[in-house]
Amino acid sequence: MSADRLIPEQKLVPIPSKNIIPERDIDKHPILECHNLGIDFGGLTAVNEFDIAIGKSEIAGLIGPNGAGKTTVFNLLTKVYAPTRGTIMVNGKDTAGKNTIQVNRMGVARTFQNIRLFKDLTVLENVLIGLHHEMDYGLCGAIFRLPTFWRGEKIAKARAIELLSIFDMQDFAEHQAGSLPYGAQRRLEIVRALATNPSLLLLDEPAAGMNPSETAELMENIVKIRDTFGIAIMLIEHDMSLVMNICEAIAVLNFGQIIAKGTPDQIQANPAVIEAYLGKQKEA
Numbered sequence: 577m578s579a580d581r582l583i584p585e586q587k588l589v590p591i592p593s594k595n596i597i598p599e600r601d602i603d604k605h606p607i608l609e610c611h612n613l614g615i616d617f618g619g620l621t622a623v624n625e626f627d628i629a630i631g632k633s634e635i636a637g638l639i640g641p642n643g644a645g646k647t648t649v650f651n652l653l654t655k656v657y658a659p660t661r662g663t664i665m666v667n668g669k670d671t672a673g674k675n676t677i678q679v680n681r682m683g684v685a686r687t688f689q690n691i692r693l694f695k696d697l698t699v700l701e702n703v704l705i706g707l708h709h710e711m712d713y714g715l716c717g718a719i720f721r722l723p724t725f726w727r728g729e730k731i732a733k734a735r736a737i738e739l740l741s742i743f744d745m746q747d748f749a750e751h752q753a754g755s756l757p758y759g760a761q762r763r764l765e766i767v768r769a770l771a772t773n774p775s776l777l778l779l780d781e782p783a784a785g786m787n788p789s790e791t792a793e794l795m796e797n798i799v800k801i802r803d804t805f806g807i808a809i810m811l812i813e814h815d816m817s818l819v820m821n822i823c824e825a826i827a828v829l830n831f832g833q834i835i836a837k838g839t840p841d842q843i844q845a846n847p848a849v850i851e852a853y854l855g856k857q858k859e860a
């Protein structure tokens with residue numbers, strides 16, 4: 577794979593921000609399609625009949641009460657778990673039999689509910705880890721330090737700094753990842769996921785533990801990532817202001833089952849969702 581393909585140039589051209597809910601492009605260009613997806617753990621059906629389609633540049637939300645099965649869906653999409661039934665298509669291709677790394681190469685990247693950075697490494701090194709599987713110098717090139725290795729390293733470093741600059745983190749490149757404030761560590765996780773050049777970025781509770789101003793900044797950055805790279809983003813989040821402000825399509829899970837799908841307005845007006853989740857969120 578050519579190093580030039582790390583982030584295709586055209587992806588760096590910003591596309592205009594959309595002020596209204598864009599027409600969903602799922603019929604023409606779904607990046608993700610799940611059909612009858614489900615998983616059982618022994619006698620427990622954690623996810624069942626999960627049907628969803630996400631357009632190529634859509635911001636989608638997956639919400640629902642604790643234990644509803646949201647993270648399990650992400651674990652299915654990234655092949656941490658093998659589905660008990662159903663199909664997952666990424667960019668029109670079936671992911672059956674693929675492992676986590678192969679699905680990442682097909683374009684799916686994620687962050688985790690609990691931060692999983694290499695805390696002893698620098699910020700830059702954390703991003704380079706995301707970029708390295710895209711490099712084309714191979715093991716020999718790395719061991720013998722061939723010119724292709726140095727060329728690749730230089731390109732990767734420039735890309736890493738470019739990606740860090742999305743979150744204005746380029747000046748922290750040489751800082752130890754574990755020394756960053758909490759909000760910055762969460763941002764770094766997103767940058768590292770972006771470094772794998774995804775078409776679909778899965779964010780598991782990106783605003784967890786953030787204060788309101790950090791959350792507001794995060795919302796802007798999620799939209800900026802979509803607009804800059806033209807990729808799809810699917811997020812799990814309990815912060816309803818974030819979800820309702822930036823998601824164009826939302827699916828609601830309850831006891832592993834989708835109980836509603838729609839725009840933020842449709843979801844907020846749905847009696848089943850208010851009963852199962854939104855009403856309880858307001859009371860909390």
Ligand SMILES: Nc1ncnc2c1ncn2[C@@H]1O[C@H](COP(=O)(O)OP(=O)(O)OP(=O)(O)O)[C@@H](O)[C@H]1O
Binds near residue numbers: 617620640644646
């Ligand atoms: N590896 C596993 N083995 C057994 N049960 C599991 C496993 N992973 C998840 N579950 C169960 O599946 C159900 C859904 O859990 P999941 O973590 O997906 O919920 P969630 O919607 O992400 O919750 P939260 O909002 O609290 O993060 C829970 O009952 C959980 O205990």
